[in-house]
Amino acid sequence: MPLIQNRDIVIIGLQQWYTAIGSNCKNIAQEFARHNRVLYINAPLDRRTILNGKGDPHVQYHLDTKEKKVPSIVPISHNLWNFYPSVVLESINWLPSTRLFSWFNKRNNRKFADSIREAVTAMNFKDIILFNDNDIFRGYYLKELLQPERYVYYSRDYLLGVPYWQKHGQLLEPRHIAKADVAVANSLYLAEMLQQHNPASYYVGQGCDLQLFDAQIKHSVPADVPVGKGPVIGYVGALKSLRLDINILLKIAKERPQWQLVLVGPEDEDFLRSALHQLPNVHFTGKKDISVLPAYVQSFDVCINPQVLNTVTVGNYPLKIDEYLAMGKPVVATATKTMELFKDYVYLAATADYYVPLIEKAIAENTDQLTAARIQFAGTHTWENSVKAIYQAILNTSGHSL
Template sequence: MEMENEIMQGRDIVMVGLQPWDVPIGSNCKNIAMELSRYNRVLYVNRALDRISSIRDKNDPITIARMKSIRREVDDINEVHPNLFVLNPRTIVSSANWVPTDMLFDYFNYRNNKSIAKEIQQAMKRLQFVDPILINDSDFFRAFYMDELLPGFAATVYYIRDNLVSQPYFQKHGVRLEPKLMAKSTMVAANSAYLANYAKQHNPNSIDIGQGCEFDHFIVKRAPEKPFGMQGINGPLIGYVGALMSARLDINIIKTIAQANTQWQVILVGPEDESFRQSELHNMPNVHFLGPQPAHTLADYIYHFDVCMNPQALNDMTIGNYPRKVDEYLAMGKPVVATKTAAMEMFAPYTYLCENANEYVQAIGNILRMPVDLPVIEARKKFALSHTWPASVGKMCQQLKQILEQQNKRTWPTIGLATIES
């Protein structure tokens, strides 16, 4: 299907960020890199190994891979996909976040930036990159000085997908550095309206580019059988699929739902953190923990849910999060109850947004009493399936085009556009 959005083409792009290519979970940055590599050459820079991790996590597969590169046992650049190159920096950086004073931290951080920049410079030279564009996925520490140390970038894009500075590790120095990095970037791309509004306080060229989702596993053409752990469970099924983390999910909401009607069966699919493992939910007969399941089977669970839920906890970390999970539910046409947040506002016509646990109970009861409405189901699917990576990346490219034209730094034809097909 042809999309209206367009994407830059024929460019050299360097991507830095917090998540390495070989991280075992999904990553927005990786999805963006894949999309851009359809029309451009992309150098994806893996997170450099730090001294503490090199010792503490020496048996971790990621650490082993970095050390092999550092010892020159393997090439530091690998083409993992046509036009997509992954760099394992041959350097070990200082673990500097513990440094108490700004001046001392900046000293060590600059040294870290410099050693990483040297590796990137060598990689760009090998690949013969020309006039590249830098995209930084939320690394306001190790990539803070990249525009200064590698001054040949045609433009710099800061990408924000989480309110990281609300977390203790990033808060210590991030509350000072992230706004500065935003301010000196050509533009800021955010994956939610909340984060875009935050970014606009520091850079007027900030935009909500939304979020792409991968729906391959969530397009169900035939009814699957009830999967593992669900066969003997009868009654209305209220389900959640994903990591069960108390920092992101409100245990009390789930507990209230289970207590409201013992005929309702609460199905939780995913790994638990310690708070969930120790919670009262495990003592409730109508709450079922089915554990983590393979990604390709998750749609089978969702298919049999009568109601899908996203009982998000409200805090500084979650309030601006793009609800990727809700897209997956809606792509299957499911009714969804979710916590009302700024990022959920765009989903309001297609979901039931709740401000507290009692509203969850009321919404679930209303949904279960409603007859099946096929046009509503199709509307949910259509809305969710419009959230693609080509559309999201296309918005970012169009914004960059407009900014550069307004600044008269270069005309867009030198960057190039390609009509997206997906």
């Protein structure tokens, strides 16, 4: 039986439900809803979003709820509903003073809280658990304004590495974390960051939907993967210099010209201009539909994650590692605090110089037994297990009973 059940849970966060890409929070909401009633709140519109979103049907739907033309609460599945707040917030991040920003932010929070309260009343939700997916500003005062039974702050990205959040978040996020009843994170690095501000902070792991990455299904090798020209070393994901180290890729390709380096995903400007495009053993496939990604991963001899270490990436949990492992593949990745979780199953490179020898080691040591162990390990990273850890963290908090 689940640790928490038959409760009413309200979720706020950074991502609208209707955003096409998946997110941790949407998966968590679906897992919560297996045994609880869940109301997933879309982020309210602000003036800038309305101005830039003309013609967007989702923005228009938001606006239509304000005029009562369409329902603001939309069922998603059993026990799970999506709420479109009808309020419009002011765009205030441009304000130079955090003190002035906070004054206007409290006004925004009051409007947001009033809208949430209307939805909670309409749904007849009682004694809610309020779960905040990393929304530093729009959720800052909601604990005080909504008086939930528990207020949970969830960290899954180091937002302060991004200028937008750093401007006022440098001061406000630590205060926000400190006043949460419980704070939880999906990476060890972020959990340690939370613990600096709130002793009721916990690492809850990362769930993954790995049904697509099933090693038992055999795929044909994609036509743009070179066959018979030497070991294939591959990466799947967006090719962005903010997150990936181009120099590591250059080093691999130049030091081992007999290896074929296959990079699957859309490129940013830095990648498009990089010297990688002049190397005959580097192959760019472009963006691919997620449905064909397992075929690429299966075609690789070794999968890599040559991550740049910076304030944006250092706390990340790289989901692609679980996808690689679920396919049974040897993996070489940049060593980070979070990657310590994978140390028994992944070859960790402390610097760029480690990549080539570790890839060679990964090829030489690969066995059916290691393949099976990787698949089994990846299979433990389920949303059920992650949400169970969230439930336990909530129950660990003192001063209340659930």
